Amino acid sequence: xxxxxxxxxxxxxPAQTLSLTCAISGDSxxxxxxxWNWVRQTPSRGLEWLGRTVYRSKWYTEYxxxxxxxxxxxxxxxxxxxxxxxxSVTPEDTAIYYCARMTTxxxxxCWGQGTPVTVSS
Amino acid sequence: xxxxxxxxxxxxASIGDRITITCRADHDIRSSLNWYQQRPGKAPELLIYxxxxxxxxxxxxxxxxxxxTDFTLTINSLRPEDxxxxxxxxxxxxxxxxxxxxxxxxx
Numbered sequence: 001x002x003x004x005x006x007x008x009x010x011x012x013x014p015a016q017t018l019s020l021t022c023a024i025s026g027d028s029x030x031x032x033x034x035x036w037n038w039v040r041q042t043p044s045r046g047l048e049w050l051g052r053t054v055y056r057s058k059w060y061t062e063y064x065x066x067x068x069x070x071x072x073x074x075x076x077x078x079x080x081x082x083x084x085x086x087x088s089v090t091p092e093d094t095a096i097y098y099c100a101r102m103t104t105x106x107x108x109x110c111w112g113q114g115t116p117v118t119v120s121s
Numbered sequence: 122x123x124x125x126x127x128x129x130x131x132x133x134a135s136i137g138d139r140i141t142i143t144c145r146a147d148h149d150i151r152s153s154l155n156w157y158q159q160r161p162g163k164a165p166e167l168l169i170y171x172x173x174x175x176x177x178x179x180x181x182x183x184x185x186x187x188x189x190t191d192f193t194l195t196i197n198s199l200r201p202e203d204x205x206x207x208x209x210x211x212x213x214x215x216x217x218x219x220x221x222x223x224x225x226x227x228x
Binding site: 037039046047048049052062064065098100102105106107108109111112113114 | 165167171176218219222
């Protein structure tokens with residue numbers, strides 16, 4: 001059974017970097033049939049896809065246009081996890097952040113537990 | 122980006138009712154449409170993928186239909202655990218985009 005376990009701080013100061021990690025068990029970040037995503041959720045904006053990392057003989061990364069200038073999603077094969085870094089955060093980045101696996105069905109079939117992140121001084 | 126419009130945003134229903142939630146894409150996404158249930162304080166859970174395929178472990182009272190731009194999620198014979206929020210999501214291309222959600226409440 002695949003499980004995703006998120007870790008990272010719940011409070012980030014404005015202009016600083018939000019960093020979260022998603023540890024994978026039961027699958028591999030290097031799987032050729034999965035994509036590893038970050039999604040966030042707010043009451044006002046709903047569910048918002050941030051980006052993903054995919055391995056298909058080589059690594060590919062895609063980001064949402066709204067955050068592409070300040071986001072980085074990286075796999076770590078030695079630890080079997082992937083990470084999210086979001087730079088220069090503002091209060092608008094306050095949200096619940098989720099990691100999620102997408103398989104060849106196209107659905108996000110496994111989610112982390114969610115990390116509420118508040119951007120505040 | 123593909124914009125997803127979901128309706129209604131909320132509905133009230135009774136245990137045993139049959140309900141339908143609709144999702145519309147602003148352009149053809151074939152059958153690349155997925156449905157999720159989210160209970161308060163929890164992560165979304167995949168119910169339906171590819172518009173009409175039941176995710177493993179999901180009860181058969183849930184069903185999905187549609188293709189192109191118009192899709193529906195039907196829940197037959199509502200149970201107490203079905204009172205939650207539901208979201209559609211397109212996987213036709215990136216960015217992945219979600220509908221605004223439907224909150225199903227007890228009447």
